[in-house]
Amino acid sequence: MRIRNFSRWDSRFFIIAGCFMLINTALLWIRYDSNYQLSILWTAIPAIIGLASAVFGLIKLYPRASANAPLVAKSGAGFALLAATSLSLAAIWIFAVAVFDEGIPDPAPQGLLGLIAIFMIAMVLAFFSNAIAFFRHSGQRQVGYLLTVPLAMWVMMLAVGAIKGLEVGLSLDYYANGLIAAAFLALGFTLRISRSADS
Numbered sequence: 001m002r003i004r005n006f007s008r009w010d011s012r013f014f015i016i017a018g019c020f021m022l023i024n025t026a027l028l029w030i031r032y033d034s035n036y037q038l039s040i041l042w043t044a045i046p047a048i049i050g051l052a053s054a055v056f057g058l059i060k061l062y063p064r065a066s067a068n069a070p071l072v073a074k075s076g077a078g079f080a081l082l083a084a085t086s087l088s089l090a091a092i093w094i095f096a097v098a099v100f101d102e103g104i105p106d107p108a109p110q111g112l113l114g115l116i117a118i119f120m121i122a123m124v125l126a127f128f129s130n131a132i133a134f135f136r137h138s139g140q141r142q143v144g145y146l147l148t149v150p151l152a153m154w155v156m157m158l159a160v161g162a163i164k165g166l167e168v169g170l171s172l173d174y175y176a177n178g179l180i181a182a183a184f185l186a187l188g189f190t191l192r193i194s195r196s197a198d199s
Contacts, residue, residue: 010064011191013057018185020050025178032174041098047177048091051123054150054184055084058126061191064140065133072136076129083122090115113166120154127151142190149183 023046030036031043058080065073093112127147134144153176161169 008192010057010060011188013053013060013188014184014191015188017050017053017057018181018183018188020046020053021177021181021184024050024173025181028174028177041094044094047173048087048094050181050184051119052084052087052091055080055087055123055126057184057187058130059084061130064143065130068137068140069133072129072133076126076133079122079126079129083119083126086115086119086122090119113170116170117158117161117166120158124151124154124158127154140194143187143194146183146187146190150180153177153180 024043027043027046031040059077062073062077065076090112093115128151131144131147131151134140134147153172157169157172157176159169160172161167
């Protein structure tokens with residue numbers, strides 16, 4: 001079945017997400033590999049924007065995913081909304097502490113780490129659900145494969161976090177976010193190309 005008249009914003013959101021995750025990766029490298037003392041806030045801002053854009057991209061994928069697997073697509077949309085809620089709460093906390101307090105403490109408080117853990121678990125489930133939906137359509141499996149890249153990175157971070165502590169797992173973003181950025185950009189361009197083919 002060919003999908004027509006779905007929003008162009010699914011591809012745009014993923015391209016925006018990929019660009020901001022690349023900025024986040026560059027700032028992480030500056031923070032850890034240079035003598036310049038960069039605040040964690042400056043690495044957090046592009047990551048929050050990039051991940052929020054990816055969540056909106058997932059929500060905009062719902063029409064495509066529901067055509068392949070309606071129940072799985074509903075689950076994916078629900079988990080994406082949970083991810084959006086937990087990310088919003090974490091972002092509000094980070095900005096409030098940065099503006100009204102002495103800055104973001106390092107290491108981060110357990111409450112913030114808990115919100116980030118909820119966000120990551122919800123994102124894993126949202127990406128997993130959408131990947132399954134796209135694998136069920138032979139013409140859109142490439143989208144499913146690309147959705148598994150950030151999924152694999154977050155599963156790895158959560159697994160390391162479960163074994164060695166969440167903060168250790170989150171520190172893998174230094175390595176993982178570049179691959180996630182590349183996957184988001186590839187998703188954006190793949191969705192744009194497939195839209196042109198479907199029209």
